[in-house]
Every structure is written in structure tokens, then in C-alpha cells.
Amino acid sequence: MPKQKPVTEPFPIFSVGNRFLLYDVNVVSHVRAKYHVCGTLSGTLPQIPQQNLFLGLPLELMVEEAALLVEKGAAYVVNDVATHKTSLESMSGPDRTAFLARRLASSEAEAVARHERNFQSRKAFAEANNLPEPTPTEPDMETRYHHIKTNSEAPYYSLKNSPDALKPSPDPAAFAIYTHLQEKGYFLSPGLRFGCQFMAYPGDPLRFHSHFLVTGLKWDEDIDILDIVTGGRLGTGVKKAWMFGGKQGTEKEDGESRVFSVEWGGF
């Protein structure tokens, strides 16, 4: 296993079309270990875009996760598209020529090496089968190509703190219960497929099944009795408890948080 490189905080969270992405594998394991933020892997193989299993980088964060990391000062959000564009455009003339020359040199070297490998293998084949030795030829420089190495570490631009417009703005009720459970040491992951806002795991999701299906409500929000029935039935049907809760006071205040869990008895 490659050794994990230390991550300097604050690190950038890249925002693409209202999604919050992490590209760097070091950052991904760092936030998981330190902040209990798991996110969802969302990258597919380039040729199989319909892949839905064994996904890879980038890691997509829930808006609540991004907000939590920003609130704790561990991260800042950058607009990925704009940053990429500006940093490309800001490349000066000499830099650009140097880059192109570097790329050309590396692709030529690659072509020569390839040709050489090819020749050696033909030679070995001829020797083994008592054939006349092949004559060496010149490498074909016209069909050379450049191999771009993919990397699981993001190239860091010199990025500064995010402008306020990019601040993740989660639903206050959902965020309140998210932070409350985070403080209690739970790992939370998105719960849409179970019909709730979050699934709460007592430890790392790789080691535990989730215990709760969580829905956040405003402090004085009415609860439909049908929602309690469906929630309770749903939770019990998948051997979990359905949980709902809220936080008193406004977003910024330190109000009391209360949660309740419901189970379908089926007398």
C-alpha cells in the first residue's frame, strides 16, 4: 500500500455544477479518518460510463459534508471550471512553449523506446528460430503519440479561499441533525435509496451496518402521521430504526437537539 502523503489544511473542495468533489486520494482518506466524512465515489472507467459498481475517484461529497468541512476550517470551496480556465489562460508565452517542448521531447523518447523494444523482440524471435537477423530501421516519428499519466493526486493550483458565493448551503434542518449525529461519532451517508435523508453508521461503514435512517425536521415542523407510519415500517423492514429529530433555535445559535427513533411494532 502506498504511503499516505500528509494533507495540508485547508484543502480545496472542487465544485462542479453544484456538486462537491475531491480528486486527491490522500485528501479522501484524510477526511474519512479525521472527520468521519465518507462521501460517495463517483468515477467510472472512461469507456464504461454506465458503470454503477466499484466506482472510483472523484469522491462526491454531500452538501452537508462540504459545509461541515468548510465550517471546521478544514477546507474551502473553489469553482473548478472557472479556476481551471483562468489558470490555463494565465499561462504565459514562454511557459507554454516550454511545456509544449517538454511534451514533444517526452513523446519522441517514448516513440524511440517503443521502436527499440519492438526491434529487440523481433531479433530474439529470429535467433530462436534460426532466421536471418532483421535489419534495424528508423523509428517512425509521424505516428508517435503522447501518453498522459493519470494521477490520483490533484495538481494544486495556487488557490485562495473561496468567494462567499461558493459556500455550500445545505437545508438547515438536515444540516442541524447531520452535525448533531456527527458530534456523537456517527458516520453519515446519503439515504435517498432508503427513503430518508441520511443513514447513520455507528462506526466506519466498511465495518458496520447502519443503525438508523435519519430525517431532519425543523423544531416546530408538523409531522404527518402517515410519515411516521411509513418511516417506521420502512426502518423495521430493513432492520434499522427510523430516526427523526431537530434542533431548537436558529442555525447559528447553540440550541438543544433532540432525536427520536421509531420502530414498527406490528402488534
Next chain:
Amino acid sequence: MSTPAVRPPRRRPDYNTIHAKPLPVSITPYPPLIPHNPLSLLQILYTFFFCRQSCLPSPLYTAKFSEMTRCVHVTDERSMMALWNDGFFGKGSLSRSEPTWLSRRRRELGIIGKDEALTAEEITERRRKERKDFKLERARAEKERIQKQLEEERKATGSTETAASTPTPSVQEKEEGEKDVPVSEHVEVAKASVQPPQPKTELVDVENLEHLQLTPEEAFFLAFGLGCLQVLDGTNKPISSTALFTLFRRWSHFPPLPDHMPLQPDDTFILSYVIYHHFRSLGWVVRPGVKFGVDYLLYNRGPVFSHAEFGIVILPSYSHPSWSAVDESRKKAARKPWHWLHCVNRVSAQVKKTIILVYVDVPPPEEVEKGLPVKELLKKYRVREFSLRRFVVSRNRD
């Protein structure tokens, strides 16, 4: 291994005759018209003028609105029976659905036999017990089999190894002890239920303490839609359907809307009544679906014949252009989060029902002037249905 005892065939009541009528009204068809037989026309005319029977029951069924339970109580035996048997209206106040408290109580007191006139609750209870007993029996047999196998293995190796045989008896004892627990429990349970309750010294027949509860929608459908029910007020005078409509609308709020407050066109009662009436008139048996987290359940013929096929979720829709200007908060309240839909859908998939989202187009308040007759008012509402099903890739292959 012992084979499970063969169950004696259970005689179900003849539901086809008991529930022959789909609604509590009776219809007498006219004699057939045969074109080349002029006498048949005379026969029709005769029936039309002299043998016309009202399709409504006489006297009409009666009920009373209870403010405490917010539902309509039917207390007399005749109405209770008729409303349940013909169209599955209401619910027994002491039963799961059909008012069966009396026969269950009689059985407890030994007035009727153990297997006489079994109610749905009792059948379910027995089935569950049977299943539990079967599982215990299966577990016991499995344990016995393992025991036997161990015994055989021990015999095979025991002749050569004598040292190994010392700890085995304790293990066996322990297993024996464990094994016995479910069996003895099982026997006890069986004994307790088999023992007939001691008949009381004098068999006084019990008084029926149960009544039938109708939801406001059911009661209004019976009173207004069919006209076979009279809802009485405190002084035993029948309430007119217009007054009943207003009463139910006021009581659909919590706390009930006081008289000086204006009624809204999207009252809970009006929305659910529109849906109720809609599906009832299409021939479905509509029953409340709180237990499955939906507003209504649709049965093809009735709950005794088959399971409900569909769950109805009522959603108000403010699509009329004049709503757009009025208020955004009302629309926001009607908008449900995405995870709510997943939740409802999963729950109904678990119980093999299809969800139908029913949108009711609410007319704007200007159109629903005060004093509009109920019939005209209901005409302004439109219903749109969307059926929704959970798609599981691996299970929906056919």
C-alpha cells in the same frame, strides 16, 4: 423426522353470498324488452307504474357524528351489518375491521363453539401460531438430527479413543437441556390454548358493546352519494347533506375551524372526499390505508376476497393560473421532498402494492363561492392519477 400434522380443511364462510351486493342499495332490473313481442313492453310499463321499488333501504340507516372520535358512529345492529356486508364501509370499534367483537367474546365465554364462526382476527392469530409452532418443531427436529449424527460419529471413533469420550456426556446433557426448552414451552402454549374456557354457571348472552365507525368521507358518501344513510344531530334530527358537508369540512382541521372562519377550497376533507367518491364510483372498494402509510387502499371486490392492489396518495395540485399569484406558501407545503417518495414507494413495494399518486386540481377560492350547492362545488375538482412502481433491475426481468 416427524411430518407436520395435516390441517383439517377450513370452511370459509360463503363470502360470495354474504357480500353479494357491492353497495348498500338494492336494484331491481326491469323485465327484458323483446322487440317482436309487444307484451314485453306492457310488462315493462306495468313494472314502471305499479311495481316501482325504491332502491334505498327503508327505513334509512342511521348514524351519529361523534366529535370526540371525529368519526360517525353507527350503533344499531341492522345498519352495522348492512354497511359492512354491502360495500365494506366502516370499521368495528373493538375489531380490526369487520365488527366481530361479539362472536369473539361469545367464544371466550364458551357460548359458541371453538371453531364456530371464526373471525378474521382469530384466523390470523391461529395461522401465526401454527407457523410459530411449525418453526419450533423444525428447529427441534434439526437439533435431534445433529444429535444423532454426533452420536454416530462418536460411536465410530469411540472404539479407538477412550479419552475423548469423557467430555462428551456433559456436552450432550447441555444440548439436551437446550433442546427441551422450546419443546416444553411449545407444549405449554398448546395446552393453554386448547383448554376450553370454563363455561360460566349461567350462560347469559353478552350485550354487543361494539359500534361501527365510519370515516367522514364514508359517511358523506353514504349520505350524499348514495342517500342511504341519515346522520342525526344531538336532537335526533337528520342533518342535510349541505350542513353535513360544512360540518365535516370544519372538523377536518385541528382544532376544528370555528364558524366565523372561512372554509378553504383545499380542506383535507374535501380533497379526500373527492378521491373517495372518484374511486367508489369507479367500482373500487376504498378503505383507509394508514397502516401502509398511504391515504387509501383500493380493493378490487373487498378486503375479504383479496389483498389491496393499490395504495392512494393524495396530493393537492394548484395548477389553476389564478393560484400562481395567490400564495407560494400553500404550494410549498404541498411539495414533498424527494426522499419521501422513495420512502412511500419502498414501503408499498414491501407489501406488493402499487402506489398511485392522485393529484386533485383545486379550484381557486373565487370560483368556489359560498352557497354553491355541494354537487356544483365538487364538479370544479379534477383528479389526475399517476401509478408508480419501484423498479428493481434484478427482479423485474420478465
